[in-house]
Amino acid sequence: MSAMQAATTNRIAERISSISESSTMKVAADAMKLKAEGVDIVDFGAGEPDFPTPDNIKQAGIRAIETNFTKYTAASGTAELKQAVCERHAKDFGTDYKPSECLIGVGGKHVIFNLMEALVNPGDEVVIPVPYWVTYKDVVNFAGGKCVFVDTDESKGFTLTAAMIEPHLTARTRMVIINSPSNPSGAVLDNAEFEKIFRLTSERGIYLLTDECYCKFLYDSEPFSIASMKGAKESVVVAGSLSKTYAMTGWRIGFGLAPAPIISAMGKLQSHSTSNPTSIAQKAAVEALRGPQESVGVMLAEYRKRRDFVVQRLRSIPGVTCQEPRGAFYAYPNLGVVIGKNGIRDSVVLSERLLAEGHVAVVPGDAFGTNHHVRISYATSMHELERGLERIHQFVVKYS
Numbered sequence: 001m002s003a004m005q006a007a008t009t010n011r012i013a014e015r016i017s018s019i020s021e022s023s024t025m026k027v028a029a030d031a032m033k034l035k036a037e038g039v040d041i042v043d044f045g046a047g048e049p050d051f052p053t054p055d056n057i058k059q060a061g062i063r064a065i066e067t068n069f070t071k072y073t074a075a076s077g078t079a080e081l082k083q084a085v086c087e088r089h090a091k092d093f094g095t096d097y098k099p100s101e102c103l104i105g106v107g108g109k110h111v112i113f114n115l116m117e118a119l120v121n122p123g124d125e126v127v128i129p130v131p132y133w134v135t136y137k138d139v140v141n142f143a144g145g146k147c148v149f150v151d152t153d154e155s156k157g158f159t160l161t162a163a164m165i166e167p168h169l170t171a172r173t174r175m176v177i178i179n180s181p182s183n184p185s186g187a188v189l190d191n192a193e194f195e196k197i198f199r200l201t202s203e204r205g206i207y208l209l210t211d212e213c214y215c216k217f218l219y220d221s222e223p224f225s226i227a228s229m230k231g232a233k234e235s236v237v238v239a240g241s242l243s244k245t246y247a248m249t250g251w252r253i254g255f256g257l258a259p260a261p262i263i264s265a266m267g268k269l270q271s272h273s274t275s276n277p278t279s280i281a282q283k284a285a286v287e288a289l290r291g292p293q294e295s296v297g298v299m300l301a302e303y304r305k306r307r308d309f310v311v312q313r314l315r316s317i318p319g320v321t322c323q324e325p326r327g328a329f330y331a332y333p334n335l336g337v338v339i340g341k342n343g344i345r346d347s348v349v350l351s352e353r354l355l356a357e358g359h360v361a362v363v364p365g366d367a368f369g370t371n372h373h374v375r376i377s378y379a380t381s382m383h384e385l386e387r388g389l390e391r392i393h394q395f396v397v398k399y400s
Ligand SMILES: Cc1ncc(COP(=O)(O)O)c(C=O)c1O
Pocket: 047, 106, 107, 108, 109, 110, 133, 179, 182, 183, 211, 213, 240, 241, 242, 243, 249, 253, 254
C-alpha cells in the first residue's frame, strides 16, 4: 500500500466509522461469490420476494418510458404518487394523510435514513426493540444518536409490550421504533399493546416510528396502522415501502407519512442528495397502489404454506427451537445447540460455516442483536426450502 493509499484510509470521515456494512448485503455477496465459482448454494439470505413484479406494474413502467416520462420530477416525488400513497393508506387503514404530509423516497431504507437525519440530534436516544432490522442502529449512529435496546422474550414469540418499553424512556428519548411484522422474527405487535405504546410516547412528546414494510404479510391478523389512531398524526411517523408488498425491491420506491414540517425537512435533505426517486419507478408505483391488489393475497397464501413447512421442519431438528412467525417471510430459529462447540463461537461463525460447509446462506442473528439465532428467508421455492433445511439438519446433527 502506498503512503497516499494508507493516508486515505486514515482520512475516511469519522461518521462512516460509526456504521458497519449491512450484514444482509454481506451474506448476499459471499453467497453470490460461491455461486459464481459453481458451488450449489441454497440461498436463504435474500430479504426479497421470489415473485416477479406483477405485470400491470411492469407495463406502467414501460408506458412511462414510451411516453417520455423520463426526466426529473419534484425531488420529494410526484404529486400523483403522493396522492396515490395517501389514498391507498386511507383505504387500507382509515388514515387521512394529505400529499403535503407525504414524501417519496428511494425505498423505505432511504426514507428511514432521511428521517433520522431530520429528527435525531447528537446524544438523542432512540429506543429499538431486539431483535431489530439491521439498518436501524446504523442510521441512528450515523445521525449521532444513541441506540437504547429493549430485549424481548423469545419464549413469548419476541413480542413487545408497552411495559417493556416504559423503563427505557428518558428525557433524552427522541423516538421509539416499531417494526411489526418484524424482520427478522416475524413477531406481530398486538393492536392494543401498540396503542398503549402510542399513548406512552405521545404523552411524552416522543416520536413513534412505525416501519410498515411488511404490513400486508400477516398470517393471523388484519393489517393495522397505528397512524389511524385519533391524534396519531402529530407524533407517529410512518415508513412504508412498495418493495415487499408488490415484489418491487429493485424499483426502489418507499414513502414517509409524517407531520408536514418533518416531511419538508426530509425533502430538503433529499433535494441535495438523491433528488427524486426514478421517474419511471414512480409511475409504476402509482399503478401498484391504484391497480388490482390480488397479487398481494396470492403471495401471502404462498408464504403461509412455506412458513408452516419451515417451522415444522426446523422443529424436527434435534435441539433447534423456532417461534412461529405471525407475519413477514422470515423464520428466526434458535441454533444455540451448536454454538460454543467445535469452534462455532457465535452466530457469525455459524453462518460462515453453514455457508462454507453446508452450502446454505443464512443471516447471523448477531446482525439483529441476538446471538443464538440465524434468519432464514422463506421467500424462495419449496424445493429450495426442502434442500436447504435438510442441509441445516445435517450440519446441526454433525456439530451438536
Ligand atoms: C424492516 C424493513 N424496513 C425497511 C426495509 C426497506 O426496504 P426498501 O428500502 O427496499 O423499501 C426493509 C428491507 O429489507 C426491511 O426489512
